[in-house]
Amino acid sequence: MFSNFRLAQKAAVLVAFWAVLALPALATVTVTKTVDLAFGKFVPGGMAGSVTMSPAGVRSASGVILFTQGVGASGSRAEYTVLSGPVNTSCIIVLPADGLIALTGDGRAMGLNSFTSLPSGSITLNSAGAGTIYVGGTLSVGGVQVAGPYLSNFSVSVTCP
Numbered sequence: 411m412f413s414n415f416r417l418a419q420k421a422a423v424l425v426a427f428w429a430v431l432a433l434p435a436l437a438t439v440t441v442t443k444t445v446d447l448a449f450g451k452f453v454p455g456g457m458a459g460s461v462t463m464s465p466a467g468v469r470s471a472s473g474v475i476l477f478t479q480g481v482g483a484s485g486s487r488a489e490y491t492v493l494s495g496p497v498n499t500s501c502i503i504v505l506p507a508d509g510l511i512a513l514t515g516d517g518r519a520m521g522l523n524s525f526t527s528l529p530s531g532s533i534t535l536n537s538a539g540a541g542t543i544y545v546g547g548t549l550s551v552g553g554v555q556v557a558g559p560y561l562s563n564f565s566v567s568v569t570c571p
Contacts, residue, residue, distance in 0.1 A: 439495040439568045441543075443488065447522075447564075449549050450485030451478040457553040463487055465528035465546040475551060487528075488545040490566045495539040501570035503527050503543055511564045513549065517556025522564070524548040533568065543568075 449461045452475050459473020467487045471477065495501060505525040512519040528544040535541045545566060 439501065439539075439570055440493045441566055441568050442491050442493065443565070444491050445486055445489035447488035447545060447547060448482070448485040451480065451483040452476060452551070453478060453557075454551050454553050454555045459551050459553075460548050461485075461551060462524070462548040463546045465526050465530075465544040467544070467546075473551070474553075488566075490543045490545065492533065492535060492541040492543065492568055493539070495535040495541070495568065496570050497535060497537050497539045499539075499570050500532050500534045501568045502532050503529070504567040504569060505545065506564045506566075511547075511562055513560035513562040515556075515560035516558035517560075518552050520552070520555065520560060521550040522547050522562060523550070525564075527566070535570070 447463060449463055450469060452461055452471065455474030455476060457474045459471060459475040461475055462470050462472075463485055464470075465487055469477070469485050477483065492501075505527060506522075508523040508525075509521070511522040513522055525545060525547045527546075533541045533543055543566060
């Protein structure tokens, strides 16, 4: 019985070793931000609200938020370029988790959450192993948020088989 137990242990170790060897290696992919996510110019109306920039570049607001006019007023979706990935391969887009990113500036920090991408969830890289990802998100704005520039930095990654 002891020898059967040792044989079973060795077989289990070999199966575990084989399983590790059979896992595909993840490809290293370069993702570069080419356009910042910007929410444009707006004025909070005394109550908390939010400004959303969709990955399609459409800006909207909830609560009492007034959009202003002028240069840079409309904002922009973020754009990331994927380079040096595996050709003609579907890869998973990894966006920041909620609660981790905040814009900081002259007033209280504003949370940046609910990230979305276009394409959504995954991207199929082209014959050169490249592609473009557009990213949007929702900015939580305080009712008496101080005017001024607010900045943050976040990254997007891509996981490919």
